[in-house]
Amino acid sequence: MPEITALILAGGAGERIKLITGGKPKTLLKLAGKYIIEYVLDNVRNAGITRAIMVVNDPREYEDIAIKYGKYMQIDLIPQKLPEIEGAILSVKDMIRSDFMLIYGDIIAPSDMYKELLYMYISNNNYGIVLVPEEELETYGIAIISVAGKIQSFIENPSRGTPNAYVIGGAFILPREFIEVLETYGSVIKALDYINKKYRLKPYLWSGWWIDIGYPWDLLRASFYVLKQINKTIISDNAIISPKAVIDGPVIIEDKVEIDHYAVIKGPAYIGKETYIGTHSLVRNYVTLEGGNIIGAYCEIAWSNIQKDASIGRGSYIGFSIIGSEAVVEPGVTTLNILPKHMRPVRAIELSKRGKEYVKLGAIIGHKARVPAGKILKPGEEIG
Amino acid sequence: MCGIIGIICKIGGLKVFNKPLGEVIKESLINLEYRGYDSVGFAIIDPTTREMVIRKSKGKIREIEKRLGFNEYDGAIAIGHTRWATHGKPSDINAHPHTDCTNAIAVVHNGIIHNYMEIKKKLILKGHVFKSETDTEVIPHLIEEYLKQGYSLLESLRKAIKEMKGAYALALISIHEPDKIYFVRNVSPLIIGVGKNALFVSSDIPAFLKYTNKIIVLEDGDFGYISLNEIYIENIEKGIIDWKSKVRIIDWTPEMAMKAGYPHYMLKEIHEQPLALKNTLMSISNELDEISKLLINAKRIFITGAGTSFHASLAGEYLLNLIAGLNATSFISSEYMRFRKVFREGDVLIAVSQSGETIDTLMAVREAKKKGAKIIAISNIIDSAIPRESDIAIYTRAGPEIGVAATKTFTAQLLVFILIAYKLGEITGHEDKETLNNINEELKRISDITQNIISTYEPFIKKLAEKLATKTNAFYLGRVLGVPISMEGALKLKEIAYIHAEAYPAGESKHGPIALIESGFPVFFTILDDELKELILGNVEEMKARGALTIGLVPKGYEQAKEKLDVVMEMPRLTPYTAIIPYITPYQLIAYYTAVTRGYDPDRPRNLAKTVTVE
Numbered sequence: 001m002p003e004i005t006a007l008i009l010a011g012g013a014g015e016r017i018k019l020i021t022g023g024k025p026k027t028l029l030k031l032a033g034k035y036i037i038e039y040v041l042d043n044v045r046n047a048g049i050t051r052a053i054m055v056v057n058d059p060r061e062y063e064d065i066a067i068k069y070g071k072y073m074q075i076d077l078i079p080q081k082l083p084e085i086e087g088a089i090l091s092v093k094d095m096i097r098s099d100f101m102l103i104y105g106d107i108i109a110p111s112d113m114y115k116e117l118l119y120m121y122i123s124n125n126n127y128g129i130v131l132v133p134e135e136e137l138e139t140y141g142i143a144i145i146s147v148a149g150k151i152q153s154f155i156e157n158p159s160r161g162t163p164n165a166y167v168i169g170g171a172f173i174l175p176r177e178f179i180e181v182l183e184t185y186g187s188v189i190k191a192l193d194y195i196n197k198k199y200r201l202k203p204y205l206w207s208g209w210w211i212d213i214g215y216p217w218d219l220l221r222a223s224f225y226v227l228k229q230i231n232k233t234i235i236s237d238n239a240i241i242s243p244k245a246v247i248d249g250p251v252i253i254e255d256k257v258e259i260d261h262y263a264v265i266k267g268p269a270y271i272g273k274e275t276y277i278g279t280h281s282l283v284r285n286y287v288t289l290e291g292g293n294i295i296g297a298y299c300e301i302a303w304s305n306i307q308k309d310a311s312i313g314r315g316s317y318i319g320f321s322i323i324g325s326e327a328v329v330e331p332g333v334t335t336l337n338i339l340p341k342h343m344r345p346v347r348a349i350e351l352s353k354r355g356k357e358y359v360k361l362g363a364i365i366g367h368k369a370r371v372p373a374g375k376i377l378k379p380g381e382e383i384g
Numbered sequence: 385m386c387g388i389i390g391i392i393c394k395i396g397g398l399k400v401f402n403k404p405l406g407e408v409i410k411e412s413l414i415n416l417e418y419r420g421y422d423s424v425g426f427a428i429i430d431p432t433t434r435e436m437v438i439r440k441s442k443g444k445i446r447e448i449e450k451r452l453g454f455n456e457y458d459g460a461i462a463i464g465h466t467r468w469a470t471h472g473k474p475s476d477i478n479a480h481p482h483t484d485c486t487n488a489i490a491v492v493h494n495g496i497i498h499n500y501m502e503i504k505k506k507l508i509l510k511g512h513v514f515k516s517e518t519d520t521e522v523i524p525h526l527i528e529e530y531l532k533q534g535y536s537l538l539e540s541l542r543k544a545i546k547e548m549k550g551a552y553a554l555a556l557i558s559i560h561e562p563d564k565i566y567f568v569r570n571v572s573p574l575i576i577g578v579g580k581n582a583l584f585v586s587s588d589i590p591a592f593l594k595y596t597n598k599i600i601v602l603e604d605g606d607f608g609y610i611s612l613n614e615i616y617i618e619n620i621e622k623g624i625i626d627w628k629s630k631v632r633i634i635d636w637t638p639e640m641a642m643k644a645g646y647p648h649y650m651l652k653e654i655h656e657q658p659l660a661l662k663n664t665l666m667s668i669s670n671e672l673d674e675i676s677k678l679l680i681n682a683k684r685i686f687i688t689g690a691g692t693s694f695h696a697s698l699a700g701e702y703l704l705n706l707i708a709g710l711n712a713t714s715f716i717s718s719e720y721m722r723f724r725k726v727f728r729e730g731d732v733l734i735a736v737s738q739s740g741e742t743i744d745t746l747m748a749v750r751e752a753k754k755k756g757a758k759i760i761a762i763s764n765i766i767d768s769a770i771p772r773e774s775d776i777a778i779y780t781r782a783g784p785e786i787g788v789a790a791t792k793t794f795t796a797q798l799l800v801f802i803l804i805a806y807k808l809g810e811i812t813g814h815e816d817k818e819t820l821n822n823i824n825e826e827l828k829r830i831s832d833i834t835q836n837i838i839s840t841y842e843p844f845i846k847k848l849a850e851k852l853a854t855k856t857n858a859f860y861l862g863r864v865l866g867v868p869i870s871m872e873g874a875l876k877l878k879e880i881a882y883i884h885a886e887a888y889p890a891g892e893s894k895h896g897p898i899a900l901i902e903s904g905f906p907v908f909f910t911i912l913d914d915e916l917k918e919l920i921l922g923n924v925e926e927m928k929a930r931g932a933l934t935i936g937l938v939p940k941g942y943e944q945a946k947e948k949l950d951v952v953m954e955m956p957r958l959t960p961y962t963a964i965i966p967y968i969t970p971y972q973l974i975a976y977y978t979a980v981t982r983g984y985d986p987d988r989p990r991n992l993a994k995t996v997t998v999e
């Protein structure tokens with residue numbers, strides 16, 4: 001079987017999410033115990049691909065991951081030499097010798113999306129591209145679809161409401177020629193246009209969940225889908241859980257977690273390694289504590305992503321928020337969440353509970369940031 | 385589109401597959417049915433007499449399998465075909481395989497040979513006798529001709545390819561070389577399956593995936609043969625191909641291929657609507673004159689259908705009322721008994737059925753016919769039972785619809801009714817010239833408009849579905865033409881998202897249903913651009929006052945409605961008559977995405993079958 005290589009773009013600056021990453025690549029953010037890039041590699045593996053080239057900022061940061069996945073596929077880590085997507089692809093231009101699958105490393109979706117794209121290629125020799133229905137066209141590249149369902153053209157940074165537009169979903173199967181064309185035109189969109197005219201790229205319209213990790217808020221939407229897949233409680237033998245604590249599953253509790261008396265965990269939730277949850281604290285659904293977290297007594301956490309080694313002081317309420325690694329939230333901090341109904345920032349979470357509709361938005365607390373005791377954070381507030 | 389399959393195996397089907405080869409062919413063809421299903425056929429070389437046996441007929445595989453007797457034929461080599469007629473009738477004679485004059489060569493073919501008339505004329509002059517009207521039949525005769533001139537079969541095939549222009553894939557067997565299946569791929573897809581004791585060649589992988597997952601995907605210009613000891617592939621431009629490097633192993637489910645480009649048939653078919661509308665519009669012409677003549681002279685007009693086709697029937701009734709000023713009675717076809725003593729000579733019954741085989745509708749047709757009524761059929765399947773038993777048939781050109789929930793055939797049926805009503809409106813002069821002109825103009829753009837609505841609202845609806853997925857009930861309300869659209873919207877939500885939904889004319893709320901409304905209860909409003917739109921705003925208010933989540937399809941720029949509704953989807957400003965086509969598409973997408981969000985498979989609704997052929 002001729003091998004198809006996956007070219008995974010995992011480098012780049014990630015400007016919009018810098019507050020949380022502290023300048024490290026966003027593909028190394030954690031979500032329910034896995035790095036973002038691990039979700040991508042799992043998908044590549046599930047699609048049956050056994051060779052991957054990862055373009056990264058600093059290969060050393062990815063060595064452990066490459067070793068872990070080395071069991072399933074051959075992985076080459078290549079440093080990104082030039083900026084932007086174009087630069088990332090051209091960094092490996094000499095390594096791509098035949099048809100390849102191009103994958104954006106910051107997109108999380110079920111593996112079927114990749115699998116079915118590959119199927120179209122294998123069964124019908126079609127070069128293809130995943131397209132997704134998304135509203136915020138302006139932040140993406142898009143494809144315009146004709147009445148007959150074919151791709152007419154590609155557009156960069158379109159205006160919202162452009163007719164017949166679908167967002168480029170970050171997975172492609174392309175001929176080697178794409179790289180030469182990219183070198184000539186210097187733009188992915190122009191190169192796609194050229195390849196489409198020559199080979200007729202087949203669109204694969206993906207209707208399942210699809211999340212591009214661009215803003216910190218995207219982690220919350222992603223944790224919703226990832227946690228929804230947990231269907232039973234798994235507790236490590238090495239976890240210490242008070243017999244008085246209530247675990248209302250499904251919850252994953254990792255090694256050396258300590259949950260003190262009267263704490264309540266309502267699933268789906270993820271409690272990472274060596275996390276401590278103090279007495280009388282309440283961890284509500286869609287919370288991911290990525291490990292090494294200290295949650296003081298009498299805290300409440302709702303639908304939030306807490307990166308590694310962040311701590312939350314006693315008596316705090318954190319809801320619909322993201323906390324960067326090693327951040328310190330001092331005691332008595334409250335995030336305000338409820339937005340008036342008419343305010344619907346795109347990234348807010350819309351909920352309906354007991355017949356009522358809510359629009360919720362919390363705070364972003366950056367990598368290594370410190371929130372002083374007693375502070376009240378308004379919806380959408382950012383602490384660097 | 386058509387589907388082709390060729391199988392060659394060691395000794396015989398019974399030894400290799402534990403069943404006769406004919407049976408294996410049948411199963412393969414069932415997996416290719418998504419490519420077409422109006423006629424079926426196969427050719428098998430009889431292992432004892434070494435003669436070519438051809439069995440073919442029009443009809444769906446499951447209906448004619450007994451007659452064709454797939455399981456009575458075993459052998460070591462066979463080809464099969466399932467057809468979807470786009471031009472010309474599906475008939476026994478036109479069904480594949482086709483043979484040469486001596487019945488020594490049999491061919492199945494998918495695609496078109498553009499210059500077949502030229503070749504046919506030439507061959508007739510040389511004494512070849514043609515039986516069918518198909519382009520396919522020139523292939524066996526052309527090969528026969530080259531064989532006569534002394535060329536080998538492979539050489540003959542190579543010469544034939546150079547002569548035939550078009551897009552095609554074909555499989556060919558001959559009693560002269562009963563150990564080989566010859567093939568050609570030119571644009572239309574063709575794949576070889578390499579098994580241990582059997583080899584396959586087919587339009588798509590699902591046809592043989594049960595037996596092997598080792599495949600070779602052929603490329604344009606490839607031709608050659610498969611046999612148990614040898615695979616030979618040559619490219620018309622590149623020469624002999626090293627096929628060993630092209631063998632791939634796959635681990636996919638048979639279904640993935642058939643949905644090419646979409647996760648589900650239903651989504652695929654929703655997206656095929658613009659094309660289905662375009663094709664339907666282009667294909668209809670003369671039959672409209674005949675139909676309008678029949679309807680204008682009818683004493684009474686009845687319209688019938690079941691499920692989605694009934695909703696199209698109801699819309700048809702309203703359209704005849706509004707555009708042509710004609711009275712018509714629509715009814716659910718299983719209720720035909722109540723008209724048993726009502727039908728009489730001079731009546732016309734319009735029977736709507738996607739498959740043309742719906743038993744209740746067929747029964748209604750027979751009953752009306754018996755009483756002397758004339759029958760007009762609207763169907764998606766050429767020459768199916770209902771069109772056959774009708775006086776005139778008019779066809780939607782939506783292509784095969786596999787998803788159980790009807791989508792593209794519904795919009796195509798609406799289009800047919802609009803065309804009929806428009807034609808009658810011209811005769812009766814009921815609607816003013818300007819409105820008729822508007823309808824005409826709008827129909828020209830209907831395909832683009834529909835496409836636009838689908839792509840504009842798909843992302844919005846994907847998000848909205850997350851909210852709707854938690855609901856247990858919904859109402860769909862409209863007035864006049866908005867009613868059948870609401871009914872169809874509710875049916876879609878019920879049948880695939882399993883959310884209880886009810887539709888009724890908006891004015892009925894206060895006569896009962898409003899008692900059910902509580903906080904967050906979703907109510908959809910189908911607001912067309914007609915004189916009733918202000919009245920419907922009153923209905924929005926009464927629902928809102930009770931805490932309903934109000935969602936509306938609203939004519940563009942209708943600010944009053946936008947202020948009142950919780951969720952607004954702006955629709956193009958069209959006459960209400962043509963607007964019903966784009967208006968249904970958001971409802972289809974809502975049902976689809978809600979089902980997907982709730983984790984259901986929209987293509988496999990529980991307890992439902994695509995075509996209901998039992999009462």
